[in-house]
Amino acid sequence: MSEVVSALAGARASGMVELADAGATGMITLRGDHALLGAAVQAVLGLAMPEVRRVVAGEGAQVLWMSPDELLVITGYDVAPGLAADLQSALGDAFATVAVVSDARALIRLSGAQARDVLAKLCPVDFADFPVGALRRTRAAQVAAAVWRTSDSDWSLICFRSVAGYVWEALVTVAQPGGEVALYR
Amino acid sequence: MLLLTCPCCGVTAEETEFANGGEAHLKRFGPGSDDADYEAYMFARKNPRGVHFERWRHIYGCGKWFLMARCTMTLEVFGTYRAQTSEPPAEIVAKIKARRPEWEGF
Ligand SMILES: [Zn+2]
Numbered sequence: 001m002s003e004v005v006s007a008l009a010g011a012r013a014s015g016m017v018e019l020a021d022a023g024a025t026g027m028i029t030l031r032g033d034h035a036l037l038g039a040a041v042q043a044v045l046g047l048a049m050p051e052v053r054r055v056v057a058g059e060g061a062q063v064l065w066m067s068p069d070e071l072l073v074i075t076g077y078d079v080a081p082g083l084a085a086d087l088q089s090a091l092g093d094a095f096a097t098v099a100v101v102s103d104a105r106a107l108i109r110l111s112g113a114q115a116r117d118v119l120a121k122l123c124p125v126d127f128a129d130f131p132v133g134a135l136r137r138t139r140a141a142q143v144a145a146a147v148w149r150t151s152d153s154d155w156s157l158i159c160f161r162s163v164a165g166y167v168w169e170a171l172v173t174v175a176q177p178g179g180e181v182a183l184y185r
Numbered sequence: 186m187l188l189l190t191c192p193c194c195g196v197t198a199e200e201t202e203f204a205n206g207g208e209a210h211l212k213r214f215g216p217g218s219d220d221a222d223y224e225a226y227m228f229a230r231k232n233p234r235g236v237h238f239e240r241w242r243h244i245y246g247c248g249k250w251f252l253m254a255r256c257t258m259t260l261e262v263f264g265t266y267r268a269q270t271s272e273p274p275a276e277i278v279a280k281i282k283a284r285r286p287e288w289e290g291f
Contacts, residue, residue, distance in 0.1 A: 137196075
């Protein structure tokens with residue numbers, strides 16, 4: 001059995017905010033009609049379908065609204081294959097796909113009062129109107145990313161594994177002490 | 186800088202979150218069509234000074250294609266609408282006419 005290693009291998013950094021690689025994380029992509037996907041998510045995870053650009057969080061999983069025909073389930077790395085199989089059987093022959101993509105992306109956690117300032121340095125997003133539970137797919141510097149707010153001062157960011165090092169370096173750089181911009185208070 | 190609202194996910198963002206896909210509402214001429222039609226489909230573009238219809242993709246966001254009416258001179262965006270249409274919807278046309286009474290129409 002090979003050893004699971006996340007793209008950032010547990011990296012941590014601290015500056016204007018605390019940055020941490022979330023480590024190996026289970027991720028399942030669901031594609032298809034949202035009504036179909038919502039029913040499967042409810043049956044298997046016991047979670048409601050997220051509204052547009054929202055995240056629904058439960059005990060063992062988060063469900064992310066990714067696009068009009070796509071959801072992403074964030075869960076434990078080890079339980080992802082089992083959950084995916086359950087989701088697949090809940091969907092049956094319906095026109096939808098389930099794929100375990102745990103190794104495709106990196107998940108970075110940001111925490112601290114200045115998290116929005118740090119994110120705003122990389123993403124062309126107005127973070128003034130960004131409630132807890134909201135999600136935004138956007139650009140982080142030069143690459144695609146998704147960010148969502150898990151609490152007042154906690155944020156999650158995902159990007160593709162191949163650019164994880166780039167996004168990490170960019171975040172660490174813009175979060176260096178001395179780079180305070182006090183845009184959001 | 187253009188400010189676009191994606192009709193697929195509702196996000197309003199600046200243009201670097203999107204990718205331009207060229208002129209919208211082209212009629213495709215494929216195998217069996219005559220050379221002049223095929224050449225026009227491949228190469229002839231309106232390139233107007235003023236009201237223009239374009240394909241855009243929310244490439245860093247939801248990933249969906251959509252269409253947009255805008256002014257190439259002032260960068261004013263008249264509206265965005267679903268990609269699955271063969272001509273601009275009536276409300277977009279009405280909006281353009283209100284802002285550009287001299288516009289000759291689609
Ligand atoms: Zn979109």
